[in-house]
Amino acid sequence: MGKLEDNKKRKKEALFHTAFELFTTKGINKTAVSDIVDRAGVAKGTFYLYFKDKYDIRNKLITHKANELFGMASASVEKAALNDFEDKVIYIVDFIIDQLTKNPPLMNFIAKNLSWGVFKTALSQPADEGGSIFYDKFMEMIQNDSHHYDHPDIMLFTIVELTSATCFPTILEASPVTIGEFKPYLHRAIRAILYANRGD
The missing domain is CATH 1.10.10.60 (Homeodomain-like)
Structure with missing residues (x-):
């Protein structure tokens, strides 16, 4: 550069x-x-x-912050050396939840402005110049798994929407339970989504 x-x-x-x-x-x-x-x-x-204006920087900032989170999660899961695809997905979800829990201002900011479109944009861009694209990494993980998955886009959308809709209240308000208490239920639900999308 x-x-x-x-x-x-x-x-x-x-x-x-x-x-x-x-x-x-x-x-x-x-x-x-x-x-x-x-x-x-x-x-x-x-x-x-x-x-263009402050709303444009807000929208790009949400994508930027989400992009950073997915980039960090992608790098971390590689170091974890997990073999099972389901375990990798759970690891990534937990990593992002833990990062947001440690950073309440970021959590509040993303919670108020989150949409699938924002995540989709962030997933499709590298975290930094020359970096890898999380979406490509996710698709690579699917291709390397021993199982075939139908409609990976819909599967990813469902996991993102489920996680965001259920985790924000548990982190921000400990409602209906704390995030620590909720995680096992979330893990089971994610595994069920992955299992339901297996095409083999």
Whole structure:
């Protein structure tokens, strides 16, 4: 990466970091573009090179943060050296849940703005320049498994939606139980989804 590209990347990262900080402390409605650029130390014109408005940076920030999570999960599952596909999926889900539990501002931010479209975008992009794409890694895990799975996109969608819908209340409100108490039920449900989608 050249010096100019490196500088652009640093500025964009500064805008992301500052916007996240302001959105999670002041809220998006009370945050103006001028607040973001002033705190980031970036010119307003630079902001508009990357983003249309504060809602655009919010949408891209959600994708960016989700993308980072999936990138970290992908790297971590490789180091775990698991052989079974189901175990790998459970590991990835637990990794992401644990990261969100450790970071309440990120958890709240994603919980309020989450949709399948955001996750789909994040899954289809590398976590960083030259990095691997989580969706491709997921498909590779499926291909390397001893079982054939029908409709892997729908299977992944179902797991993401189930996890997000059930884990946010258990993490944020410990309702109906804590996330630690809920995890075994989630694991069983995910394994049931994977088993139901086996085509062999």
